Amino acid sequence: MQTTLTIKNLTKSFDQGKVKALDNVNFFVNKGDICAVVGESGSGKTTLIRLIAGLEELDSGEIHIENKLVASIKKNIAPEKRDVGMVFQEYALFPHLSVLENVVYGIKTSKAKKERALDTLELVGLKGYEKRYPHELSGGQQQRVALARALAPKPSVLILDEPFSNLDSMMRYRLRNEVFNIIKKTGVTAIFVTHDTQDALAVADEILILQNGKLVQKDEASELYKKPQSIYVASLFGNTVQLNKGLQIAFKCPLKEDCCHAIRNENLTVNKDCDYVSEAEILKRTFLGTHSQLLLKLDNGEHLTVVTNEPVLGKTIKVGFNSKDVLAFDE
């Protein structure tokens, strides 16, 4: 397997070292893979992609693109010479240039610029839109022009920074699938930052998790979901309830002392037989369309929220979970 992007011991601080935005980060991305970067606000996602793109200088470490050192303490290749394409959340198109001119702008070779731009516009489904100006396009179309502009020079690495966060949820879902199908078709290696872990699960070959500037886990989506290495990682991918002492007593599930345990909300069952069950009083019901959210008071006074699509009658229910669904972390 060929590697396109290699990051070695990457460290970056701001404010004379007071804020460590990235702390000794190491990873690589294989050719043609889509790698999502996920983490809470301030975890270092933007700093990471800005360093890769050459928009920021590193403190220590190395960045290699296609086996070429592009950044180290001694070397800092200019952004336009790194062979990196970028798509930002705010499209960043030139308003006074037509769609075609916007795409041609990114191509550096002197030969057949127009042909290549037209081919790329066809690839992103915008054939016939060449003469329009950005303000004559919808948000989704503008984002596809931005993608065409980044892809037209055939970069080694395509970076997407929150590419769908300006779009409404219907558009976002459609465009997400379209964009990542196009990326896969071109075979470009892509790294994209997202707050939306559903985006990451849906399209990424690998997901990289940052916490306080540290890379805490990098795995395929399904592995990461099934085997999160910390409660931080687990809770990024859906609501997770920590099984504190009170909940362990309510469910009569004595767990190991030196571990932290949690259960995903979707693995809590209502009125079903399972390994650990507790009676619960329903304090509040919230109707959410396809399902309802119930605020519960367990036998021993502990509170818990469950989401269910079962019809729930009466004032009390049985809530429970199975031992196979309990997540355990060494924390």
Ligand SMILES: Nc1ncnc2c1ncn2[C@@H]1O[C@H](COP(=O)(O)OP(=O)(O)OP(=O)(O)O)[C@@H](O)[C@H]1O
């Ligand atoms: N130019 C800067 N000057 C000072 N501190 C900075 C600068 N850029 C980033 N930081 C700090 O570095 C840390 C990481 O910031 P970064 O923007 O990379 O996080 P992020 O994960 O992209 O956050 P968000 O999801 O909110 O965009 C934060 O503590 C931030 O305040």
